[in-house]
Amino acid sequence: MRPIANTRSVTGIPTGRLAVWWIIVSEIVIFGGLLGSYVMYRLAHDSWANQAAHTNTMAGAFNTLVLLTSSLSAVLAHKAASEGDGKKAAKLLGATICGGAVFLTVKAFEWTHEISIGYTITSNTFWSFYYTAAGLHGLHVIAGMIIMGIVAKDAAKGRELHRVELIGLYWHFVDLVWIFLFPLLYIAK
Amino acid sequence: MIEHFLPAASSYAQDIDNLFTLIFTLVGFWLVLTEAVFIYLIVKFRKKDGQKAEYYTGEEKHLKRWITVPHFLVLICDIFILVGAVNVWYNVKQQLPEADEIVRVIGQQWAWTFVHAGPDGTIDTDDDIAIVDELHVKVGTTYHFKLEARDVLHSFSVPVFRLKQDAVPGRVITGWFKPTKVGEHDVQCAEICGIGHGLMAARIFIETPEEHAAWLAGQRPIALASANTPQRVED
Amino acid sequence: MSESEHHHPNYVKIWAILVVLLVVSVLGPELGIRSVTLFTAFGIAIIKAYMVAKNFMHVSVEPRFVTYLLMTAVLFVVLFFAGTAPDVMNAEGTNWEKSSWLAAEASAPAEAENHH
Amino acid sequence: MAESVETQAAHHEDAHGHHGEMSFVSKYVFSTDHKVIAMQYLFTGMAMALIGGFMAYAFRMQLAFPGEAVPGYGIVSAANYNALVTNHGTIMIFWVAMPVLIAAFGNFLIPLMCGCDDMVFPKINRLSYQIFLLSAVVLISSFFVEGGGFGGAWTAYPPLSAKAEYSLTKLGSSIWLVAVALEFIAFLLGGINFVTTAMNSRAPGMKLYDIPIVVWMIVVASILFMVSVGPLIAGAFMLLFDQTLGTQFYDPDGAGDPLLWQHLFWFFGHPEVYVVLLPALGIVAEVITTFSRKKLFAYRTVLYTTFGTGVLSFTVWAHHQFVAGIDPRMANIFTLTTLLISVPIAELCFVYIATLFGGSIRLTTPMLWALAFIAEFLIGGVTGIFLGASGSDIYLHDTYFVLAHFHYTFYPIAIIGTFAGITYWYPKMFGRMLNETLGKIHFWGSVISFNVIFIPLFVLGIAGQHRRIFDYRNFPELALPQYQDLRILATFALLVMLAFQVVFLYNFFMSLFKGEKAGNNPWKANTLEWTVPSPPPHGNFAEMPTVYRGPYEYSTPGRDEDYWPQNVPN
Structure with a gap:
């Protein structure tokens, strides 16, 4: 049962969405701190370009495409939900979850290959950042997929449709982080 | 003040001691003044039977200036401290004299x-x-x-x-x-x-x-x- | 509910533009010009981020304070960077030097060859 | 809104009846009620304060009587000493000040003062407490693992904290770090709840300038926490990997830089001071207005200076690192910002003092605590200037002057402010009054002994005594008998202070059963929490209130009564 407090909206933004904005704000500073530290080190160490040369740009680009597409299905799910079509929203969220799964699978192959040829988290601080930043981002992908599954299950029954937009917002943010991780870790060589 | 506890044995020790004394004097003045006003107000405005408290919003000009004027004075004191601190810092940490x-x-x-x-x-x-x-x-x-x-x-x-x-x-x-x-x-x-x-x-x-x-x-x-x-x- | 209030743009079109931008950012470094690479990598990342935030996250139809909120968070990150970079990003500065970094950079070319 | 407020309220009444039959466990352990969660935070915080206080007892005894067995603890070795001071600091800030000032008072007050039945996300609120409790358990478990608790100071500077061969507490340092990270996550969840509730769920009619200052302060503090802690969470991951996997994020031999952690830490660590300061300032604002029967002097000025302080607090962090090896040119910038932040804080103190002008002051126990907060915090504030000025910080950095300074800020915040809050809202929390005589005995005992602890430590700091040394007999100039006497005096005062806390505990628990019944509004205060029964029922308000005016309409001209509750139409 929702408390009365949850039904009020003094700012004009529904409470759930306001909370997601605050979550995103706190996530911006988490990733900002990590990527800021990375950028400082990266600019101080020209030799890291030799390490970055061993990342697989095409895999990264493919993953960007996957996340952009999953963002598209998430926003289409939001559109469907706002039109009251819970079934369609659930299907589109399902597509988004698949996008996340593809993303993680590609990552798994990438990491396996890199670790097998000796680029582990300890081999160089570039690789430490590579695994830490992508790993933290991957955790967000996993968390988003789990929550999205719950939301999709409800949405299929026409319940809590407003949550489709909330998980979408979060997913777009995860996409946004990757948009910056991709050039930082893969392109800048 | 510090020299009372510990001798000053370097060329810049006295500068740091002087800075300490400067800050001590300025903030000491403010601390004593504020605490004195504070205690005076507590004693002066203790509850008296049959007398209601007065009603001020704090936006009245003649009252508000009791806040704004000290606040600018604090700012001026800060400038003195800033100049002293940066001066000492520059000589001790930033600018190195020729070494023997x-x-x-x-x-x-x-x-x-x-x-x-x-x-x-x-x-x-x-x-x-x-x-x-x-x-x-x-x-x-x-x-x-x-x-x-x-x-x-x-x-x-x-x-x-x-x-x-x-x-x-x-x-x-x-x-x-x-x-x-x-x-x-x-x-x-x-x-x-x-x-x-x-x-x-x-x-x-x-x-x-x-x-x-x-x-x-x-x-x-x-x-x-x-x-x-x-x-x-x-x- | 307020969801129905805001207008839904053509999301597929926006997605198509994002994909084109992605292709540009991948092809940019092929030219081998540093400034072009930097722009296609980070300039386009900022454009993509702006497009996602505006069109997918609908920041533009939220009350203005949401934009300010997000910008403030970014600003604080920049502030952190500005206060920290003079010490962390440099190998030497006023009256100090990072002996270990300088030693490592001096021996870096040899190390790089080992990897090839 | 799918459903109108009325139907929601009707649902709510049903639920309320249902809640009456709940078992003890579901009512007090797994409750989602904000008041129960507030109590959970309060009692956990008090329990942790006892642990932190015991640690202070153990290491102060060692300092006064070095090498001798401490009754109830035993011999304090160098490793024990480091672990004790480290965990004393960590516990008092993260497991006492934060949970009590922000979480306990925030949870209790925000829904009541904003006129809601609960937080907007009650289940997330419960989850927040559960993670917090878990973090406390994890922290305590770190004392008992092989190698003992972490001993690298609460700032956990690497490489000492990063490598087991330096710290000799391999498990202790990692568990400590995990506990702190869990605590951050708990407060991120809590903070989102506080901010969202206060922004979105205020009672009809409650405009921005009608919000009680304490709610504003807790909300601003939560925002400061959420925005500043991010880089440190990222940094904690990096440090954890340095500890456990052998990465070299902070290791200069592997392209890392130990100073990065210091920046990450203090970028959070300095705003953190204001995170705990602001709620205490808010509590003091409520108490002094109620007991001087005065409108808060210049409400808007208080708000704007709070915002100003909040923003400025992000620009001063490196004043903790003046002599840490940062570029000396940066120190000038950080001196400037640090001196600037003294202006809004001074202004806040002036405003509070000005509120007393023309008042009708009643020196009840909560009022005594609130006034003591201002008096003592001023000392803490002005001694900060010595340390914010780069030139004098060269000498004073990491001496007992620093230690005394921040205890003169944190003691007023975490102890005096908390007691002001507890004694003020105790009738509302438990429905009974505390004993005033015992309250005053406890007040004077605690405040006087506090000053006797820390004034000698200022002197020792000026004499050059530096921190985190378990035995000063190794330093001939610090081993002088006159300095040892000061250490013994401080330790003696600490024992007195700890003894007086027994009075409080007795008063607290006896009054739960034997205290005078409080009634709805024993202090004749204006804010919404005083309009409901004490203690408030589940759901708080029988009828959701509407707000007609600001919270500080005391002694308004033309009214017979000297207070004017926010929800009374005229």
């Missing part, structure tokens, strides 16, 4: 190693004298110190000089001091560096040139000076 001699200070768990220039007066030569936990300096000589740490953070603190500088592994930090008073004093480690942090005490011996020469004569240079240079060879 260089001493290398190395912190490690849990001892200080001081590499003194030998009789030739220059460091990183074969006659360097490296001693643990004893720093010997000549009064009236301007020293640069090259500060390093072998393992964790340490902090090279010489209270009689009013000097403190953290030693950071992977860095060489240069600072300076010029002893002005003969004596023997504590050198502390002022950054927690593990279990033995409380044991990391050293002594500084501030000597006249003659005493220093006598001490120098009694020392044997370390065999391999290069082993103590910063470019240690990583195996």
Whole structure:
């Protein structure tokens, strides 16, 4: 049962969405701190370009495409939900979850290959950042997929449709982080 | 004020003491004034029977200025403190005077190693004298110190000089001091560096040139000076 | 509910533009010009981020304070960077130098060859 | 809104009846009620304060009587000493000040003062407490693992904290770090709840300038926390990997830089001071207005200076690192910002003092605590200037002057402010009054002994005594008998202070059963929490209130009564 407090909206933004904005704000500073530290080190160490040369740009680009597409299905799910079509929203969220799964699978192959040829988290601080930043981002992908599954299950029954937009917002943010991780870790060589 | 507890034995110790006194005077004035007004108001406006409190919003001009005027005065005091602080800081930490001699200070768990220039007066030569936990300096000589740490953070603190500088592994930090008073004093480690942090005490011996020469004569240079240079060879 | 209030743009079109931008950012470095690479990598990342935030996250139809909120968070990150970079990003500065970094950079070319 | 407020309220009444039959466990352990969660935070915080206080007892005894067995603890070794001071600091800030000031008072007050039945996300609120409790358990478990608790100071500077061969507490340091990270996550969840509730769920009619200052302060503090802690969370991951996997994020031998952690830490660590300061200032604002029967002087000025302080607090962090090896040119900038932040804080103190002008002051126990907060915090504030000025910080950095300074800020915040809050809202929390005589005995005992602890430590700091040393007999200039006497005096005062807390505990628990019944509004205060029964029922308000005016309409001209509750139409 929702408390009365949850039904009020003094700012004009529904409470759930306001909370997601605050979550995103706190996530911006988490990733900002990590990527800021990375950028400082990266600019101080020209030799890291030799390490970055061993990342697989095409895999990264493919993953960007996957996340952009999953963002598209998430926003289409939001559109469907706002039109009251819970079934369609659930299907589109399902597509988004698949996008996340593809993303993680590609990552798994990438990491396996890199670790097998000796680029582990300890081999160089570039690789430490590579695994830490992508790993933290991957955790967000996993968390988003789990929550999205719950939301999709409800949405299929026409319940809590407003949550489709909330998980979408979060997913777009995860996409946004990757948009910056991709050039930082893969392109800048 | 600080000199009451501890002698001032470097050329800039007095400047830091003066800055301390300046801040003490300014903030002391404000503290006493504020606390006095505060206590006066508490005593003056204690509850009296049949008398209601007065109603002010705090936006009334004649009342608000009791806040805004002190607030600008505080700002002015801050400017004085800022000028004094930056001035002292610039002379102690930022601008290094020409060095007569260089001493290398190395912190490690849990001892200080001081590499003194030998009789030739220059460091990183074969006659360097490296001693643990004893720093010997000549009064009236301007020293640069090259500060390093072998393992964790340490902090090279010489209270009689009013000097403190953290030693950071992977860095060489240069600072300076010029002893002005003969004596023997504590050198502390002022950054927690593990279990033995409380044991990391050293002594500084501030000597006249003659005493220093006598001490120098009694020392044997370390065999391999290069082993103590910063470019240690990583195996 | 307020969801129905805001207008839904053509999301597929926006997605198509994002994909084109992605292709540009991948092809940019092929030219081998540093400034072009920097722009296609980070300039386009900022454009993509702006497009996602505006069109997918609908920041533009939220009350203005949401934009300010997000910008403030970014600003604080920049502030952190500005205060920290003078010490962390440089190998030497006023009266200090990072001996270990300088030593490592000096021996870096040899290390790089080992990897090839 | 799918459903109108009325139907929601009807649902709510049903639920309320249902809640009456709940078992003890579901009512007090797994409750989602904000008041129960507030109590959970309060009692956990008090329990942790006892642990932190015991640690202070153990290491102060060692300092006064070095090498001798401490009754109830035993011999304090160097390793023990480091672990004790480290965990004393960590506990008092993260497990006492934060949970009590922000979480306990925030949870209790925000829904009541904003006129809601609960937080907007009650289940997330419960989850927040559960993670917090878990973090406390994890922290305590770190004392008992092989190698003992972490001893690298609460700032956890690497490389000491990063490598087991330096710290000699391999497990202790990692568990400590995990506990702190869990605590951050708990407060991120809590903070989102506080901010969202206060922004979105205020009672009809409650405009921005009608919100009680304490709610504003807790909300601003939560925002400061959420925005500043991010880089440190990222940094904690990096440090954890340095500890456990052998990465070299902070290791200069592997392209890392130990100073990065210091920046990450203090970028959070300095705003953190204001995170705990602001709620205490808010509590004091409520108490002094109520007991001087005065409108808060210049409400808007208080708000704007709070915002100003909040923003400025992000620009001053490196004043903790003046002599840490940062570039000396940066120190000038940070001196400037640090001196600037003294202006809004001074202004806040002036405003509070000005509120007393023309008042009708009643020196009840909560009022005494609130006034003591201002008096003592001023000392803490002005001594900060010595340390914010780069020139004098060269000498004073990491001495007992620093220690005394921040205890003169944190003691007023975490102890005096908390007691002001507890004694003020105790009738509302538990429905009974505390004993005033015992309250005053406890007040004077605690405040006087506090000053006797820390004034000698200022002197020792000026004399050059540096921190975190377990035995000063190794330093001839610090081993002088006159300094040892000061250490013994401080330790003696600490024992007195700890003894007086027994009075409080007795008063607290006896009054739960034997205290005078409080009634709805024993202090004749204006804010909404005083319009409901004490203690408030589940759901708080029988009828959701509407707000007609600001919270500080005391002694308004033309009214017989000297207070004017926010929800009374005229």
